Amino acid sequence: MEEHKHPSAGILWKATRYLVAFFLIVSLNFLIPRLMPGDPLMNIIGEEAYYGSQDVLDSLRADLGLDKPFFAQYARYLIGVFTGDWGYSYLYMRPVFESVVLHLRWTFLLILPSVIIAACIGAVLGAVAAWRRGRRLDAVLTGSLLLAYSMPNYWLAMLALFIFSFLLGWFPLGGARSGDAVGLHYFIDIGWHMALPLAIITLSKTAYDFIIVRNSVVSVYGEDYVLMAQAKGLSQRAVLFRHALRNALTPLITVTAIQFGMIFSGALLVEVVFSLPGMGTLIYRAIEARDYPLLQFAFFIVAVCVLLANITADLLCLWLDPKTR
Amino acid sequence: MSRLLEIRDLHVYFDTPRGVVKANKGVNLEVDEARCTGLMGESGCGKTVLLLSILHLQQPGRMVKGSMSFDGRDITLLEEREMQHIRGRQIALIPQNQATALNPSYTVKQQLTEAIRVRREGMGSPMILSWRFYRPNADELREIEESLREVGLDNGETMHRLLSSYPHQLSGGIRQRVLMAMALLMQPLLVMADEPTTALDRATKVAVLELLRKLRQETTLMVVSHDLQTIRSICDYVAIMYGGRIVERGPSGEVLNNPRHPYSQILLSCQQRRRGEPLVVPSIDTLDLINPPPGCSFHPVCPRAMPECAGFEVTEKLVGNVRIACHLFTEERRNC
Amino acid sequence: MRLVRVIRSNPLVFSGVAIVGIFGIVAILADIMMPHDPWGYGQPFLAPSRLHLLGTNDVGQDIFSELLLGSRTSLLIGFSAGILAVVIGVFIGMIAGFRGGLIDNLLMGMTDVVLVIPALPLVILLTVYVRSNIWLIVAVIGLVSWPNTARVIRSQVLTIRQSGYVESARALGADDGWLMLRHILPNVMPLILAKFVLVVAVAMLMEASLSFLGLGDPSTKSWGMMLRYAYARGGFVRGLWWWYTPPGLCIGLCILGLMFISFGVEAKSDPRLKRVLDR
Numbered sequence: 001m002e003e004h005k006h007p008s009a010g011i012l013w014k015a016t017r018y019l020v021a022f023f024l025i026v027s028l029n030f031l032i033p034r035l036m037p038g039d040p041l042m043n044i045i046g047e048e049a050y051y052g053s054q055d056v057l058d059s060l061r062a063d064l065g066l067d068k069p070f071f072a073q074y075a076r077y078l079i080g081v082f083t084g085d086w087g088y089s090y091l092y093m094r095p096v097f098e099s100v101v102l103h104l105r106w107t108f109l110l111i112l113p114s115v116i117i118a119a120c121i122g123a124v125l126g127a128v129a130a131w132r133r134g135r136r137l138d139a140v141l142t143g144s145l146l147l148a149y150s151m152p153n154y155w156l157a158m159l160a161l162f163i164f165s166f167l168l169g170w171f172p173l174g175g176a177r178s179g180d181a182v183g184l185h186y187f188i189d190i191g192w193h194m195a196l197p198l199a200i201i202t203l204s205k206t207a208y209d210f211i212i213v214r215n216s217v218v219s220v221y222g223e224d225y226v227l228m229a230q231a232k233g234l235s236q237r238a239v240l241f242r243h244a245l246r247n248a249l250t251p252l253i254t255v256t257a258i259q260f261g262m263i264f265s266g267a268l269l270v271e272v273v274f275s276l277p278g279m280g281t282l283i284y285r286a287i288e289a290r291d292y293p294l295l296q297f298a299f300f301i302v303a304v305c306v307l308l309a310n311i312t313a314d315l316l317c318l319w320l321d322p323k324t325r
Numbered sequence: 326m327s328r329l330l331e332i333r334d335l336h337v338y339f340d341t342p343r344g345v346v347k348a349n350k351g352v353n354l355e356v357d358e359a360r361c362t363g364l365m366g367e368s369g370c371g372k373t374v375l376l377l378s379i380l381h382l383q384q385p386g387r388m389v390k391g392s393m394s395f396d397g398r399d400i401t402l403l404e405e406r407e408m409q410h411i412r413g414r415q416i417a418l419i420p421q422n423q424a425t426a427l428n429p430s431y432t433v434k435q436q437l438t439e440a441i442r443v444r445r446e447g448m449g450s451p452m453i454l455s456w457r458f459y460r461p462n463a464d465e466l467r468e469i470e471e472s473l474r475e476v477g478l479d480n481g482e483t484m485h486r487l488l489s490s491y492p493h494q495l496s497g498g499i500r501q502r503v504l505m506a507m508a509l510l511m512q513p514l515l516v517m518a519d520e521p522t523t524a525l526d527r528a529t530k531v532a533v534l535e536l537l538r539k540l541r542q543e544t545t546l547m548v549v550s551h552d553l554q555t556i557r558s559i560c561d562y563v564a565i566m567y568g569g570r571i572v573e574r575g576p577s578g579e580v581l582n583n584p585r586h587p588y589s590q591i592l593l594s595c596q597q598r599r600r601g602e603p604l605v606v607p608s609i610d611t612l613d614l615i616n617p618p619p620g621c622s623f624h625p626v627c628p629r630a631m632p633e634c635a636g637f638e639v640t641e642k643l644v645g646n647v648r649i650a651c652h653l654f655t656e657e658r659r660n661c
Numbered sequence: 662m663r664l665v666r667v668i669r670s671n672p673l674v675f676s677g678v679a680i681v682g683i684f685g686i687v688a689i690l691a692d693i694m695m696p697h698d699p700w701g702y703g704q705p706f707l708a709p710s711r712l713h714l715l716g717t718n719d720v721g722q723d724i725f726s727e728l729l730l731g732s733r734t735s736l737l738i739g740f741s742a743g744i745l746a747v748v749i750g751v752f753i754g755m756i757a758g759f760r761g762g763l764i765d766n767l768l769m770g771m772t773d774v775v776l777v778i779p780a781l782p783l784v785i786l787l788t789v790y791v792r793s794n795i796w797l798i799v800a801v802i803g804l805v806s807w808p809n810t811a812r813v814i815r816s817q818v819l820t821i822r823q824s825g826y827v828e829s830a831r832a833l834g835a836d837d838g839w840l841m842l843r844h845i846l847p848n849v850m851p852l853i854l855a856k857f858v859l860v861v862a863v864a865m866l867m868e869a870s871l872s873f874l875g876l877g878d879p880s881t882k883s884w885g886m887m888l889r890y891a892y893a894r895g896g897f898v899r900g901l902w903w904w905y906t907p908p909g910l911c912i913g914l915c916i917l918g919l920m921f922i923s924f925g926v927e928a929k930s931d932p933r934l935k936r937v938l939d940r
Contacts, residue, residue, distance in 0.1 A: 013770075021774040028783070036790035043790060133931070146924075150862075150917035152869055155888060155909030158897060166900055222932025224425040228504075230382050231420065232511070233413030233443050236405065246430050258809075261779025268781075269870055273892070283782075287789055287874055295789055299782045306779045322430060322491040341934055385931050 014314055018307060025303040029296045030077045040066055046090055046292040086300075087293035091286060096297040099282065104301065106176055106278035109194065110267050114201040115256065121202075122209025123252060127245045129210070130217035131236065142214065149207035154269035157200045161273060164196060171196050174275035197274045201267055212255050216248035223247070250317050257313030261306045329515055329545050330356040330379065330416075335391035337371075337378050344615035348374040348386060350569040353641060353648075356515065361546040363560030363577065365553075365592070369614065371569040372549045373421060376517050380416060381408045396514060414444055417513035421520045423500040427492035433503055434488040435459040437469045440510040472510050476502040476536055498529035505536060516540065517547045522555045534558055553596040557581055565589045568622030569614070570638070575647030585644065586651050587629050621652065629653060673928070677921030684915050688733040697723035699730050699882055706901065715903045718887075719894040727882050728907050734883035735912065738799055738868045743861035745803025750810025750860075751853055755841055757811070758818025769815065776808040781867060788876045795878045798871060802864045810856040817849050855927040862919040869912050884908035 033043035041061050042050040050057070066073065080086075089096045125145070129138040148156075165171045172178060177189050220226060221244060229243040230236075256263075268280030275281060279298060286294040337349040348371045356362045364372050377383045379393065381403065392401040400411065412418075420426040427436060438459040461469060470484055478487060478499065492500060501521065508516050521537060522530045537559050540546060550556055556563060556577070563581060564574035565588070573586040584590045618625050624634035634652050641648040642655060668674050687694065696714070697703075703721030707713050715724035757768040784801050791797045821827060827844055835844075871877055872885025873892070891897055891905035 017770055017773050018777070020770070021777045024774060025778060028778075028786075032786060032790065036787075038790070146920055147913075147917060150920060151913035152866060152888075152909055154870070154873060155905075155912070158888075158892065158905055158909070162897070162900065162902065219932050222935055224420055224422045225428040227377075227382060228418070228420050228426045229428065231380055231412055231418035232440055232507075233409045233411070234439075235409060243428055247428070258776060261777075261781065264779060265781035265870065269873060272874075283785065284874060287785070287876065290789065292789070295786055299779075299786045302779050302782045303777075307777055310777050320430075323493050339934060385933055 011318075018311060021307060022304070025300060025307075026078070026081055027074075029300055030074060033292060033296070034073075043292055045088075046290055046294070086297050089286075089291055089294045091289045091291040091294060096294050099294065100279070100297055100301055103277055103279050103282040106276055107264075107267055107271065107280065109190075110197055110201060110271065110276070110278060111263060114198055114205055114267075115260075115263065118202045118205035118209050119252065119256065122206045123213050123245060123249070125206070126210040126213025127217050127240055127248070130214045130221065130244075131240050133218055133221075138214075141210070145207040145210045148203050149211065151204075152269075153200055153204040153266045154273050156203070157197065157270045157273040160196050160200055176276050193274075193276075197270050197276060200270055201263070204266060205263060208259065209252060209256070212252050213245070213248055216251045217244050220244045220248050250321055253313045253316050253320070257310045260309040261302070264302050264305065327358050328355055329358045329396060330354075330547075331394045332375075332379070333392045335375070335378060335393065336389040337374055337383050337386045338389050339386045341615070346614045347617065348383075348569055348614070349378065351638070352391070352566075352569070352571055354564055354571060354574070356545065356547055357562070358514075358545050360562055361541040361548065361560045363556040363563045364547065364549040364566060365551065365556050365563060366566035367551055367592070370566040372566055373519055375566075376418065376519055376547075376549060379517070380412050380418060381405070382412075413440070413511045413513065415513055416515045416517060417508035417511050419501075419504050419508050419516065419518040419521060422524070423497055423504055424524070426504055427500060429492055431459075432489050432491055433495075434461065434466075434469065437461075437472070437488075437503070437507055437510060438465055440507045441465050441468060444511045468510065469506075472506040473503070475509060476506045477532065478502055478506070497525055498532065501525060501529070501533055502536070505533075505540070509540075513544070515545045515547060517549070519549045520551070521548065522550065522552055530555075553581070553593065565592065568617060570622070570650060571641075571648075572623070572651065573647060573649045575645075579645065579647055585647065585654070586649050587627050587653070588623050591628075621650075671925045671928075673921050674925030677918045677923075677925060680914060680918030681922065684732050684736060684911070684918070687729055688736045691729045691733050695723075695726040695729050697726045699723060699726040706899070708901075709903050715907055716901065718890060718896065718904060724887070724904055724907070727887055728884070728911065730882045731884045731887055731908060732911065732915075734795065734878075734881045735865055735868060735885070735915070738795055738802070738883070739861045739865035739915075741796075741799045742802040742806065742864035742868075743857050745799065746806035746860045746864070747810055747853060747857040749803070750807035750856065751814050751849075753807070754811040754814025755818055755845065755849075758815035759822060759837065759841055759845065761819075765815070769812070772808045772811045775805070776812070778805070780805040781870060784867060784871060785874065785876060788871060795881060798868060798876075798878070799864075802867050806860050806863055806867075810853075810860065813852060813856060814849055817852050818845055821845055821848050851926050855923045858919045858923040858926070862916045862923075865912065865915060865919075884912050 034040045036043050039050075041057065041064070044064060044066075045060060061067070064073070064076075068076075084097070087096045088094070089099050092099045125141055129141045132138045161171075161173070165173050172193050176193050177186070178193070217240075225247075226239060226244050229239045234242075264279075267278070268283055271278040271280030272284045279302070283295065283298050285291075286298065332352055332354045335349050335352040336347070339346040339348055352371070352375055354362075354364075354375075364375065366372050374383055374386060378386070378388060379395075381388075381400075388401075392399065394400060395411065396415065400408070403411070427433075431439075436459075438461040441461070442459065442465075469488070473479070473484065473487070478484075487495075487499070492503075495503070505518075505521075518537065522533055525533060534555060537546065537548065537555075541559055546559070548555065548560060560577045562575070563577040564571045565580065565584075565586065566572065567588045573580060573584065573589045580589065581593065584593050618635070620633075620635040620637055621627070621639065624630040627634065631652055639650055639652050639655055641650045644654050668678050699722055701722065703717055703723070705717060705719050705721045707717040707721070709716045713723050713725065715728065718724055718727070753768050753772065757765045757772075780802075783805055784798075787801045788798060822845070827840060830840055830844055868877070868883065869885030869888065872883050873889045875889060875893075877883060877886045877889070879886075885908075887908040888905055891901070891908070895901075896904035
């Protein structure tokens with residue numbers, strides 16, 4: 001039951017929400033280290049640096065303006081954020097931005113293909129299961145995918161690594177590439193390394209998409225236009241894919257966007273298991289070393305990615321749904 | 326006059342979480358070519374289920390018993406594939422709810438093109454999600470425009486806009502006409518219209534009735550409605566349904582002017598009542614479809630109920646030109 | 662009583678309740694059922710035997726006993742966080758749906774904002790500072806998991822409010838609190854249950870993920886923690902499948918049970934029936 005507003009009012013409202021969310025994310029990164037127990041300086045720069053030399057600490061404390069009033073600190077922080085001063089990782093000894101960007105591409109290489117492949121497979125399987133609702137095919141599909149969805153995906157990753165790499169030796173034991181392959185071999189090598197993690201993430205995402213699509217196609221089958229499509233004499237396949245699934249796509253896109261944070265988090269843990277040099281491994285190491293600047297920026301980047309995913313999904317829905325066009 | 330559709334002793338049951346709903350239990354009906362058959366009854370009496378069962382679209386309902394033949398062919402146990410040839414191209418449906426019967430994601434043009442393609446090429450090539458799939462060629466476009474003109478949407482200026490509109494941009498009356506155009510495009514032998522005049526305002530209703538009257542000149546028509554005016558103005562044969570059975574059927578003049586079944590009398594008197602007359606309606610809509618009363622479903626509220634009414638359901642008896650299912654008209658009773 | 666009937670009549674809910682129930686009983690009776698002290702040291706890396714059903718870990722603790730005790734932490738965190746999230750979500754959703762207007766817009770705007778903030782990274786960031794206390798983990802997970810519930814409850818409340826009977830109850834002089842408590846709450850109860858169960862599943866998964874990353878409470882045993890140690894301390898590399906397989910399987914089964922309940926409670930009858938029944 002959405003209120004009937006002018007479409008542009010809805011877009012404005014959404015844009016405001018995203019702006020507020022962005023601001024909140026930025027502010028959280030400012031607030032959390034200062035509100036948490038312990039010396040704010042340590043909370044900002046991390047343990048690695050905190051137990052270094054006293055001179056450096058004093059200059060850092062002055063530089064961050066920790067002795068100044070709250071709002072002065074906040075202003076300084078905001079200026080820093082918008083001028084690209086994201087913090088310095090004492091673990092990697094370089095600005096956090098550089099470390100994160102280097103790792104982010106591996107995570108993207110993992111997430112983007114899985115999201116797209118999973119959406120396609122999940123949509124088709126979900127639609128078929130909904131059409132065959134209550135039959136054996138539906139029971140088998142729903143049962144097995146629900147099972148796949150329930151298992152923690154980093155645990156599935158461990159199992160897969162154990163079976164396919166340790167026991168069978170089909171895939172490498174970890175990492176993103178081996179040695180110095182060049183040219184075409186470079187890409188084949190990367191594909192070989194990425195195959196298992198990609199499969200794991202795709203599997204759990206497919207399971208989720210399947211559940212969403214199955215439910216929405218089941219309810220679309222109660223709509224009169226599906227009845228009409230059948231009464232026209234269309235084949236069941238045409239009814240299913242052209243009429244029912246088409247109208248069940250919007251929920252899939254919306255939910256994928258909302259779930260993007262979860263997908264990202266899932267990918268982080270799978271990366272750790274496969275020792276891929278992505279964000280997950282970065283965060284894992286940062287936690288071990290209590291490298292707070294890196295963790296803060298990692299959170300910021302993940303949050304911004306989720307925000308972008310949501311905006312993309314909104315645009316996609318706008319394009320897909322004639323009522324908002 | 327040849328027989329187009331014949332339904333014998335049709336039983337359709339629905340398994341629901343609360344129990345088995347017997348939506349149709351022993352429906353007999355014949356539809357003759359070039360006539361307009363009306364099916365009258367209140368909500369929940371099984372009219373829509375009957376229409377859907379003819380197309381084998383009653384799922385998840387089960388056809389438990391009975392037989393159907395269409396155009397001289399037994400279609401009771403027809404496979405899904407073969408039914409697809411009958412749906413649309415031989416029996417077209419104008420569904421109940423114009424507001425939701427058009428797919429919200431496709432334009433009027435795309436949906437009408439689909440109807441033509443189905444008629445010409447069969448079920449339409451299978452897959453493809455694409456909403457660009459249906460682009461009419463010049464011939465098809467001309468045919469679409471022709472059909473829209475036939476249902477009274479002939480203002481040439483706005484034709485282009487109408488064709489590229491999405492259903493939510495149209496008014497109820499226009500959507501109803503688009504649905505009728507769609508049915509016509511498939512050139513069926515029988516058109517079934519489910520509540521064609523409900524949820525329309527008065528002026529639109531009159532216009533749609535006018536159209537239906539024109540349509541019945543050209544094709545065999547079956548109209549389901551609870552509205553007496555609709556039935557009276559277009560039908561020449563009327564069947565009245567209650568609780569999943571047809572209680573009375575015959576030529577419309579006889580049934581509508583001189584109803585004999587107690588239920589028909591009440592149903593028609595409600596609709597013809599003049600202002601100030603007392604309303605003689607027992608609470609009919611409380612009929613429990615899952616555990617219907619034994620015997621005749623109507624007897625608990627029937628003003629002329631007799632002890633035997635609770636005993637068993639009576640089969641139809643021919644009284645003049647009219648077939649009636651009521652204990653009041655059984656042989657034994659007439660003999661005494 | 663009605664609850665018992667629902668559970669018995671729906672096989673999906675029944676099996677879900679059975680799975681979760683078994684884990685619940687184990688969690689409660691863990692102290693009695695444990696064959697060894699899960700904290701006691703012994704001979705490390707033992708293979709499964711009659712004495713140690715699932716062998717021992719890197720410091721010689723009995724894995725089977727760890728597994729039993731672990732169910733307690735995992736379920737406790739899951740259910741507590743679930744209750745917290747659902748209380749917040751229902752409260753916000755009911756008020757937004759019932760009041761409408763500006764309050765609705767503000768609350769839902771807030772909900773949407775929280776909804777786009779990725780939960781696990783935020784929880785990681787928060788717990789990395791506070792370190793190792795299960796109640797803090799509960800609070801943090803609860804505070805980020807409510808938006809979904811709030812949205813669903815709100816739209817359901819809106820639908821109920823627009824159906825006639827709430828209006829007629831109000832016309833009879835019922836005040837807002839009474840309406841919410843007596844008319845709306847009972848109607849959203851199945852939905853609340855379904856959402857609660859899902860949040861519990863998400864919270865359990867999140868706890869396991871946090872523990873796996875080394876942010877769990879080291880003074881407790883949990884399945885996530887077992888996975889971490891099995892992964893980080895050689896169980897995985899040495900191929901000791903009896904160490905890292907059971908905790909993952911337990912998490913998965915528990916979540917599967919919860920999903921069954923959620924699905925069963927939420928499952929509607931075939932929408933195609935409405936063509937017949939509503940008319």
